Amino acid sequence: MAEVVRTLRLYWRLQRAAMRGALQYRLNLVIGVATGVAYQGSGFAFVWVVMHTFPAIGGWSLREIAFLYGLRLTAHALYVLPFSSLIGLDWLVREGELDRVLLRPLNPLVQIMAKRLGVGQLGDLLAGLVLLVVALPPLGPASALFCLAAVVGGALVETAVSLALASLSLRTWNTIAVRVFADDLFSKFGSYPMSVFGGAAQWALTFVLPVAFVAYVPASVLLDRTGELNVPAPVAYASPLLGVALFALAYRIWSRQLRHYQSTGT
Amino acid sequence: MIRPLAGMARVGLRFQLAYRSDVIMSVVALVAQVFLLRMIWTALYGGREHDPQGLTLEALLAYLSLANLQAFATTPIIPRIAHFRIRTGMVFFDLSRPTGYLPQMAAFQAGHTAGGLLMLAPAVPVVLLVGTITPTEHPIGYAATLALGYVISVMMSLLICVIGFWTLETAAISMLYRLVSHFFAGTMVPLSFFPGALGVLADALPFKYMGYVPAAVYVGHLSGGQIGQAVAVEVGWIAALAALLWAMWRRAHRRVVIQGG
Structure with missing residues (x-):
């Protein structure tokens, strides 16, 4: 327990240093956040423009889609804000930077996480929260708690997939293309009611790559639409726990692969 | 004049082909994007008997596939190249060549696009199939x-x-x-689906071309006189942009900063 507290304290300190670093380049920070908002906003602009002509996508109204979109974006931001450095892992391995990380007396993953702050991702968080708050359906206390758990669970699902794939680069595989593609699938397909993609694609996006569990499944619970899902309602209610389980699994894979790490020697 | 530009185009082509795995991944992403749009638009059209904006679902799907292929093939690389070379001072070498800077960049872009088309060639049948495109x-x-x-x-x-x-940035x-x-x-x-002011704006901007x-x-969806009109407006845009580029370049190359180091 003392170890966990110490790790968290050090993480907070390193993250504060990274934040101070990001604040040195004020204009870059502002442009980065604005670009993040514009990037995510242009994705939602598509939905908004289309729904001027069509009242529903797969039976979901504009407000419901906006809620789903906001839920996914907020979960995504919660994943990417602390883990944005993970994308550079290939480089850390290739340049031998990881050796230095391994020599320090702090959990290597925590050190990598604290390497830098994803500035543009603050824009993701901002856009996600705005959509979420504007489109939030009326919730009782229990549903509000579920909503919070869903955001965290969704973030953990994305983190788990990203961490598990990144672990492969410890065995000197070039993983960047696969990881970018997985990220792309999460952000492209995660914000729509999965039923529109047809049986096979929906199945793959639920059980092969768990995109559906980031936002679609929990949003269906909150919008009272569990009847449309391709998983039983109890599973849908437990979806935030899936994030925790997947993350635990991914962390095990990460630790395993880390034991097999061989420096490139550069 | 032509030979150095052809050389520049060759460099652009090689640059594109050097990053094959990147291009392959973005082609996969392109196919995923076309699939996504196809499914969403099919769901949107689902409950409709008549065709909104006079576009049948088939024509719309063909339209989306083509527009995405085109956007993919024409996404410019030179802003990235210029950005890097201005930041590192390497732009000095570009400026010291006897051929103009802008023609060099344009030739590089043309070569790069040609390389992109080569890499794209195997994906075209897939996209055409996913998008159900028939001859025009x-x-x-x-x-x-x-x-x-x-x-x-x-x-x-x-x-x-x-x-x-x-x-500089x-x-x-x-x-x-x-x-x-x-x-x-x-x-x-x-663009015909864009509502109100957004539609007017989209129509006025040159991005639609x-x-x-x-x-x-x-x-x-556009035919006859509309095609001729579009071509005329495009030529107008090219003339206006050429004048603007010429005027800006006259000022720009006088304030070149070579960042050394």
């Missing part, structure tokens, strides 16, 4: 509007390169340009 009735109109649209796109990217001589501008240009090119929604106009000509 206006091959000449399509080729003309697309070619002129490409020239407009290259000139706009040259403009961003030139802006870099003032700002164009990463954010390039990113914003890509977002705005893809959105207003109509790669996800045909990179996606919407050629693709709409291909599927027959």
